[in-house]
Amino acid sequence: MLTLAIDSSTNAGSVALISEDGLIGEELLNLTNTHSQRLMPQLVSLLENSSYEPQDLEGIGVGLGPGSFTGIRIGLTTAKTMAQALQIPMIGVSTLEAIAYNLKYTSAYLCPMIDGRRDRVFTALYKGKGEENLEAESQESLIAIDDLLKELADIDEVIYFIGEVATKYKDKIIKEIKQPKFVSSSFNLPKASIIGELSLKKLLEGKEDNLFALTPNYLKRSQAEIQWEKKHNN
Structure with missing residues (x-):
């Protein structure tokens, strides 16, 4: 087709x-x-x-x-x-789902982000299943980056932050999140x-x-x- x-x-x-x-x-x-x-x-x-x-x-x-x-x-x-x-x-x-799907084979949490300006991001949280299907853990939202990191701060597992704007907030994410991971630029698009x-x-x-x-x-x-x-x- x-x-x-x-x-x-x-x-x-x-x-x-x-x-x-x-x-x-x-x-x-x-x-x-x-x-x-x-x-x-x-x-x-x-x-x-x-x-x-x-x-x-x-x-x-x-x-x-x-x-x-x-x-x-x-x-x-x-x-x-x-x-x-x-x-x-x-x-x-x-x-957001399309960005997260770049890492569809992982079993980690996935947090795709798109710049919403004024220190806000469009985002959602997904959980990889080690196969081609992702499970949505939250609804899509527009949220201040500081509020998002507070919501994710208690997660003890690996979280991949995906999207070009993740680079902008990388230092802040590393400081607030227990097991943050980032990807190469081609996977952020x-x-x-x-x-x-x-x-x-x-x-x-x-x-x-x-x-x-x-x-x-x-x-x-x-x-x-x-x-x-x-x-x-x-």
Whole structure:
């Protein structure tokens, strides 16, 4: 089942093609230029280099966030447009889960983190099972880094802190957490190949998300929404 995967929820925008036979191709750019400038060229390049046409696609997976409001919207809108035009099923995947899934074979705790600004992080806690399945130990949330570390301070087992922002808070994490572990930079990024792997698994089980009901997972309101509410409630 040829599946296209898209993730543009952080700076590390990527697209991938995957099937039951494995990963076919992936293009990842960890840059600051906007996804509106690079997402479609990435898609066109991936399909052309893989010798596929859009009409060959049988499913689409997309990262839902949390992360960049604009980036999430661009990725989800692109995925929805293609799914509707091609009349193929789509699956939405948590970006935090996708980051944690980079270490899917561990049996340790996994704490993926995405920068939420102002010393806050988007995060959740997972427990590895030594196989391809992860178990969610907490709900996704936006939390101050100090509050997160207080919640995790009593855990006596190894906790992997994953995500680019983990490097920013590394000294603080080492000071507060009993058995912290960190990973190399390539494992800190959300990847479309992981989004594709998680999506394909569900698609092969006959599952799909409602195209029109699928919404971005912001975990917080955008500044524009807050300002609009203030303006109209005064």
